[in-house]
Amino acid sequence: MLEVESLTTRYGSISALRDVGLSVGAGEVVCLIGPNGAGKTTLLSTISGLLNPVSGSIRLENEEITSWSPDRILRSGLALVPEHRRIFGDLTVDENLLVGGVTVASARRLELKEEVISLFPVLGEKLATEAGYLSGGEAQQLAIGRALMSEPKILLMDEPALGLAPVLAEVVFELIDQLRQNGQTLLVVEQNARRILEVADRGYVMRSGNIVISGDSDELISRDDLFETYIGKTDSNHD
Numbered sequence: 001m002l003e004v005e006s007l008t009t010r011y012g013s014i015s016a017l018r019d020v021g022l023s024v025g026a027g028e029v030v031c032l033i034g035p036n037g038a039g040k041t042t043l044l045s046t047i048s049g050l051l052n053p054v055s056g057s058i059r060l061e062n063e064e065i066t067s068w069s070p071d072r073i074l075r076s077g078l079a080l081v082p083e084h085r086r087i088f089g090d091l092t093v094d095e096n097l098l099v100g101g102v103t104v105a106s107a108r109r110l111e112l113k114e115e116v117i118s119l120f121p122v123l124g125e126k127l128a129t130e131a132g133y134l135s136g137g138e139a140q141q142l143a144i145g146r147a148l149m150s151e152p153k154i155l156l157m158d159e160p161a162l163g164l165a166p167v168l169a170e171v172v173f174e175l176i177d178q179l180r181q182n183g184q185t186l187l188v189v190e191q192n193a194r195r196i197l198e199v200a201d202r203g204y205v206m207r208s209g210n211i212v213i214s215g216d217s218d219e220l221i222s223r224d225d226l227f228e229t230y231i232g233k234t235d236s237n238h239d
Helices: 038-046 070-075 093-101 106-119 120-126 135-149 166-180 193-197 217-221 226-231
Strands: 002-012 014-024 029-033 055-060 078-081 154-158 186-189 204-206 212-217
Touching: 002 038, 014 029, 014 038, 014 212, 029 038, 029 106, 029 193, 038 154, 038 186, 070 078, 070 135, 078 093, 093 106, 093 135, 106 120, 106 166, 120 135, 120 204, 135 154, 135 166, 166 186, 166 193, 193 204, 193 217, 193 226, 204 217, 212 217
Parallel strands: 029 186, 029 204, 078 154, 154 186
Antiparallel strands: 002 014, 002 055, 204 212
């Protein structure tokens, strides 16, 4: 589904990503974990076209999408749920969803909206509510639902549980598990490494712009050294 090879991205003279490679198969949930500043958000931004790499390749279903525009990448079937959600606070829930479906035909857009509402019932109850009045958990569900409105082949999520109370964060992890059961392909960056590994099929550990470990989730969870040596303590800084 998604293949990233030898990807290097720089901010000026600083290499934020160095020769990064990973893959996500159709129907897989793959997580990307590591300490803050490891390059996880930079990797998602590069894959989704928000940043241009200086070298390497990105392929979606064997089609080269490296350095395509974000709009073209979205239309090709790759959608990003960004960090801090970035929903349109002055638009209603309904309007946010319809904006998310702008890349699909109008008839299909209405069908997708019903599918999203069935997955996130709280959104159906608040279609006329301005998104700025939603709780953090509701806003995160809207951000995910809006991305699903483009009917993506693969959905990228950047810190979906960031800033949420534990009970609301758990709702997000349960939603990710539900999407996995529905066959949605996902690549998820998440600070709560243990919890995301419990719902993911595989994981990659990043550190200092590199992939340092990869493996099945069960294998990674069982590694006693993983969290102390490679993950470290988390904080509120950005990648």
